[in-house]
Amino acid sequence: MAPIQFQVGEKYFTANTKTLTEGSAWFKSLFSGSDKLVLKEDGTIFIDRDGDLFAIVLRYLRSQKVPVFYNKIYGHNHLLYDQLLTEARFYQISYLVYYLENRFYAGYVASVKVEILGLDHGVDVPLPDRDDDTDVQYYPQWCRKEVYVCPRRVAVHRGNPGGCGRECRAAQGDRPLEYEDEWVLKTTEIRTQTILKHNMDSVKP
Template sequence: MNSPEPVHTAKVTLQVGERQFNTTRENLVRESPFFATLLSENGGHTQQDGSYFVDADGDLFEHILRYLRRGVYPIFYDKLKGHDYALYLALLQEAKYFGIELLQNWLENKNYLQAVKITYTYEGAHDKTENGPPVASLTAPANTEVEWLNIHFRAEKGWICPHEISSHRLDVGKCVMYSRNRGEIQGRYAHYTTREGFIKKCTTTFDNSVCTLSPAILADTESLLPPPYIRDE
């Protein structure tokens, strides 16, 4: 017959509001005095199905449990809407209720603002196309938005070298002789439209170190709580 599993590693089922969660006692009591008391010998009573009822918002508790399991602080950020401050505030109240001091301090200090960084850069740019307006063809990483600023267009006439030798644009005679000696088609003049202005690049980066609880700090939280209770069988 298998020996009973120690209580501190045993599976625990929680009924939080209308939702049910499965985890271990160790995850719950490591940082939360609320759960250390609930799961102690003289703590709360289980329901008929063996679960513990917690009167809280199940959707918010999903984020609480994710933090308790891995020690990763939550980020609620959308590229278009920015941070979800209402959700941060609601989660802060839950952190206070469950006595999770590190998470509470992190949310109160708004450290999530340091996790997402937006960098703006500006650089002069121009492009040109023959017989028509320039077409934007800029390539950027997925986390970077590119925008043209202070755009103006200028019409001009220029020499086109069939061999795409840049120096020939300024020395038409040299280009003609080069093509003639090779028996190839000579260059020609063409009308261009040049677009000039500034390119604004907006790059969004995520600093994972701001959201990750260091192992040393996580270990220190264990010493602040009562030792795991192991029931005598």
């Protein structure tokens, strides 16, 4: 069957009749000769509902994947869930109504993982694998640190006792190892990852 074009609110859509009627009793009634069918002058079907919300409805009808509106900062978007529930009731989409009324979306946030890493100044920090569910923040701070000093004052041995060889040990003699206090910049990296169950199928009553 050829796809049909129709308008919802101010937005235009194209879909197969089968996609619309299999999950929506309202569309099934519409295409069965119901007097609810409204045509524009050019013959386009017009539905006087919210076009942005219908885009979500159509995505569900096509994939049967329930929507999850979750932000790692603000959590679930309950206003959008409520608005979508109104549209799901209008289009008579039983599975979607059941999912939203019972707030099953709360179970689609599997976990929140937090990693805290200490980074020394001057160390190359690899860019993290970024995605929509990962937030990375850096908190630099100055702190005092004891740094090893080579007895021969060799610059490349500073901070690295293992770099000193026979001549350095001879110069050291019986004296204790020498350390100096030094201000160093350390950075704390906090990675927060929200893990969602993206691939779960629709919840059926």
